[in-house]
Every structure is written in structure tokens, then in C-alpha cells.
Amino acid sequence: MQNPLKILINGLREDFGYPASLIRLLASYPQICITLPEPASNISASSVVPWHELGAPPVLHWPRRDRGFLMGWHASGSHWQSFSIECPAYVDIGRLEITDAWSCDVADIHGFSSSKSDLTAFPSTDAMAEQKCRGLIADISPVKLEESLAHGEIRIIHSPGTTTDHFARYRWDNRLWLINEGGSHHTAAAKYIATRLGQPVTLKGKLYTYSLNAGAIAALRREFEVFVINDDTEISNAWFDAMCAFKATWLWHHMPQPHQDKRAILLSRQEARSRRVAAELRKAGAFDLGAYLAELAARQTMASPAA
Known part of the structure; x- marks a missing residue:
């Protein structure tokens, strides 16, 4: 006291x-x-x-x-x-710019918004592919690349007119994210194979750019x-x-x-x-x-x- x-x-x-x-x-x-x-x-x-x-x-x-x-x-x-x-x-304080019909290469994607796996456990999509997608990347070939890209849950590819999936970039961070409902494993596998083949894979969708x-x-x-x-x-x-x-x-x-x-x-x-x-x-x-x-x-x- x-x-x-x-x-x-x-x-x-x-x-x-x-x-x-x-x-x-x-x-x-x-x-x-x-x-x-x-x-x-x-x-x-x-x-x-x-x-x-x-x-x-x-x-x-x-x-x-x-x-x-x-x-x-x-x-x-x-x-x-x-x-x-x-x-x-x-x-x-925050701004949003939406770009329709924006395109990038699958190699540009840094990460995802959702997945069955714990995304915080992986420093890169390659690490995720190597730990969680071994069967998908067992053969680095155009055939396996096409198999991954054909996965229906990659909605940015297969449901372009109806999906809410889109790309996002936060300008103070500047990495590119796929805001997705599914397909993270197959997208990571496709990126893994495509970069090793040196094969471009173009993805198209809306880009949401957030800035301060x-x-x-x-x-x-x-x-x-x-x-x-x-x-x-x-x-x-x-x-x-x-x-x-x-x-x-x-x-x-x-x-x-x-x-x-x-x-x-x-x-x-x-x-x-x-x-x-x-x-x-x-x-x-x-x-x-x-x-x-x-x-x-x-x-x-x-x-x-x-x-």
C-alpha cells in the first residue's frame, strides 16, 4: 500500500x-x-x-x-x-484495384489461401510438392504436368466464368497469391514440374491488388x-x-x-x-x-x- x-x-x-x-x-x-x-x-x-x-x-x-x-x-x-x-x-488507408483477365505464369505463384495441408508449414510451394505431392511429381514430364493441370479443383483454369478464385498481391509484401477454394496440391505440383521442364504455363483470372x-x-x-x-x-x-x-x-x-x-x-x-x-x-x-x-x-x- x-x-x-x-x-x-x-x-x-x-x-x-x-x-x-x-x-x-x-x-x-x-x-x-x-x-x-x-x-x-x-x-x-x-x-x-x-x-x-x-x-x-x-x-x-x-x-x-x-x-x-x-x-x-x-x-x-x-x-x-x-x-x-x-x-x-x-x-x-487501404486501396484495392481489380484487374480483369489478368495473366501470369504458374511459376509466379508464391502461395495459396487454402489447402488440406497446413500452408504455414512450408517455406515454398516446392517444399509442399516434395513433402505432400510425391506421386504427382514422381516423373518430371509433360504428361505429368498435364495431369496436374487437368485437376478439376484448379478452378482458375477449369471454372473461369463462375469461380471466386483469383490472384492477389499486397503491395507492401509484393508476392503473388492464388486465393483458392481447392487444388493447391495439384497447382504446386504443376509449378514444380513446369519450372524444371522450363515450360511456361499461363494462368488467367482477376487480380486483386491491395495497397496502402x-x-x-x-x-x-x-x-x-x-x-x-x-x-x-x-x-x-x-x-x-x-x-x-x-x-x-x-x-x-x-x-x-x-x-x-x-x-x-x-x-x-x-x-x-x-x-x-x-x-x-x-x-x-x-x-x-x-x-x-x-x-x-x-x-x-x-x-x-x-x-
Whole structure:
């Protein structure tokens, strides 16, 4: 139990702009500051973090909120209360371009969205073919290539007018994915054989290209400092108490998969106390999500699309 005199002194320090509770929190819970590791290198399309969906609530979240709806807390008179805003930058942060009748070679496909096998277990489609499709690749020949390509579940080939299968590229990642309902093993086998034969195999379908809007990210960063913190319940409660003690305005939103155990914290650049919180988070090593998003957007302009 804290000394009453110490509580009084810390309260006065908070009132005069020194975030004593926050500094104590950062010292007591260093795990509040986390990093975002680079996505695992495998052939599952789900390994690409869907940054274009940033600011959208989880699918099962209730009540449903519009994208860019942010909840937070601020001082209002002598009270500490919740409030909400809508941030337009989140509406524009992701872009989608659909190209009809797009074509590529089977060798350009990095991975798939679905399979009977665990796609996260394979670093490449060749590894998948060698481990799971041995019968399909036992003979490297045009005949075996045709057999794999004839498989009906490769819907991008056999159901071009009705299938929902399509290609996808996330510009900050830049690999090409086949978003498929089936046929992953036979497609991997066909790619394996075709590359060894040096035989081109053209595939056609819709291409969905997702990208990040650098302008929207810049607008977000002009208004807020954006960090990522651990969303552990005990840490979140301690964070709330520290911000309440300091009376600093803050907002938050969910993070996209696979970072659901974290939350994004937004701190207004227009408010002195929020700026002080941002400075303490940066000093403690908190992950700067705003800077990271800007880096991803810049990476798009440097990467040349495959195929």
C-alpha cells in the first residue's frame, strides 16, 4: 500500500504535468512495449498482415462500428470520461484495384489461401510438392504436368466464368497469391514440374491488388502519434489508471491479425499531455506504428511488381 503522503505528492506532480503513474507503469511492466515481428515466410496468404484493413473492427465485434470509429478517454471539466470520434484517414488507408483477365505464369505463384495441408508449414510451394505431392511429381514430364493441370479443383483454369478464385498481391509484401477454394496440391505440383521442364504455363483470372495510401497515412500521422502496446488485461487496466491520473487524451483501435493481442494507441499531437505520453512511450521503446506504416507505404514505391 502506498504512503498517503506519496500519493498526494504524485497527484500534485500529475496535476503539474509530470506523468508519475505512467512512468511507474512503464518501469513495472516493461512488456507493455512490444515489437511487430516480420511475417513468417511461408506459403499461406494469411501470413500477410492485412494492413489495408487497419482501423476496421473485428468481424465478430458488436456493436458493429464503421471503419475509423475510435474510442477513447479524455478530461471534460473535472471529469474523466469516454468519447468517440471518426477518423477519416482510416477510411482511405487501404486501396484495392481489380484487374480483369489478368495473366501470369504458374511459376509466379508464391502461395495459396487454402489447402488440406497446413500452408504455414512450408517455406515454398516446392517444399509442399516434395513433402505432400510425391506421386504427382514422381516423373518430371509433360504428361505429368498435364495431369496436374487437368485437376478439376484448379478452378482458375477449369471454372473461369463462375469461380471466386483469383490472384492477389499486397503491395507492401509484393508476392503473388492464388486465393483458392481447392487444388493447391495439384497447382504446386504443376509449378514444380513446369519450372524444371522450363515450360511456361499461363494462368488467367482477376487480380486483386491491395495497397496502402501514403497520403492517408501522412494525414493520420499529422494528427496523431500512433503506438502499439500489449493488450494484456492487467497491463491495459494499469494503462487506463495511469492515463486517468495524468488526464491525457487517448484513443485506441484493434489491430489486424495476427496481432489481436495488441492494441493501437493514438495520442493527439495538439495536446501537451498527450505529447508527453508519446515522448515517454518512445523513450521506453514502444513500437511506433505510424512510422512503420509510412515505411510500408514507401516500400511499395520501391518494389517492382512480379509478373
